Amino acid sequence: MEVEGCHFQFRIALLGDAAVGKTSLLLRYVAGAPGIREPELEPEVAPTVGVEFYSRALQLRDGLRVKLQLWDTAGHERFRCITRSFYRHMVGALLVFDVTNRESFEHIRDWHQEVMATQGPDKAVFLLVGHKSDLQSSRCVSAQEAEELATSLGMAFVETSARNNSNVDLAFDTLTSAIQQAL
Ligand code: GDP
Numbered sequence: 001m002e003v004e005g006c007h008f009q010f011r012i013a014l015l016g017d018a019a020v021g022k023t024s025l026l027l028r029y030v031a032g033a034p035g036i037r038e039p040e041l042e043p044e045v046a047p048t049v050g051v052e053f054y055s056r057a058l059q060l061r062d063g064l065r066v067k068l069q070l071w072d073t074a075g076h077e078r079f080r081c082i083t084r085s086f087y088r089h090m091v092g093a094l095l096v097f098d099v100t101n102r103e104s105f106e107h108i109r110d111w112h113q114e115v116m117a118t119q120g121p122d123k124a125v126f127l128l129v130g131h132k133s134d135l136q137s138s139r140c141v142s143a144q145e146a147e148e149l150a151t152s153l154g155m156a157f158v159e160t161s162a163r164n165n166s167n168v169d170l171a172f173d174t175l176t177s178a179i180q181q182a183l
Pocket residue numbers: 017018019020021022023024025131132133134135160161162163164
C-alpha cells in the first residue's frame with residue numbers, strides 16, 4: 001500500500017516497564033532522522049487506545065521506502081493495561097529493558113507473552129533492547145544473559161543508549177530489516 005510516497009507502513013511498538021527509557025529512545029531516533037522528511041516531534045494520538053505515536057520515513061536497502069509508525073506506551077506500562085486493539089496490525093516490537101534494572105529484564109518474557117497471546121495469525125517480529133548501556137558501572141544484567149534470552153525467544157539483541165546515542169539507529173534498522181524479511 002502506498003502511504004505518502006512510501007511503499008509500506010510498519011506499525012512498531014516500544015514495550016517494556018515504565019522508566020526503562022522507551023520514550024527517550026524513540027525521541028532520539030525520531031529527532032535524529034537524516035531528513036527524508038522533517039521529523040514531527042509532536043506525537044500523534046490514536047484516540048481509541050490513547051497511545052501516542054511518531055512517524056518516520058525510512059529508505060530500505062533495496063530502495064523501497066517505508067513509513068514507520070512508532071507507538072509509545074506512555075503511561076500504559078502497567079502489565080495488561082494495554083488494550084488488545086493496540087497490538088492489532090502491529091508488525092514489530094522493541095522489547096526494552098534497562099540494563100541497570102533487573103526486574104525490567106525479568107518482565108521481558110511477560111511482555112512477549114502478552115503480545116503473543118493477543119496477536120492474530122500474522123506474528124509480530126521482535127527485537128530485545130538492553131537500554132541505558134552508558135551506565136556500565138551500575139549494570140546488573142549482562143550482555144550474555146540478554147543474548148541467551150533473546151536466542152530462546154527467537155529474536156536478536158541490541159544494547160542502546162539514548163544518552164550516548166549509541167546503537168539507536170541500529171536497533172530500529174535491525175528490527176525493520178527483520179520485518180521486511182518476514183513479509
Ligand atoms: P519510559 O518510561 O520507558 O518512556 O522512560 P523515559 O524515556 O521516560 O526515561 C526514564 C528515565 O531514564 C529518564 O530519567 C531518562 O532521562 C532516563 N534515560 C532514558 N534513556 C537513558 C539512557 O540511555 N541512559 C541513561 N543514563 N538514562 C536514560
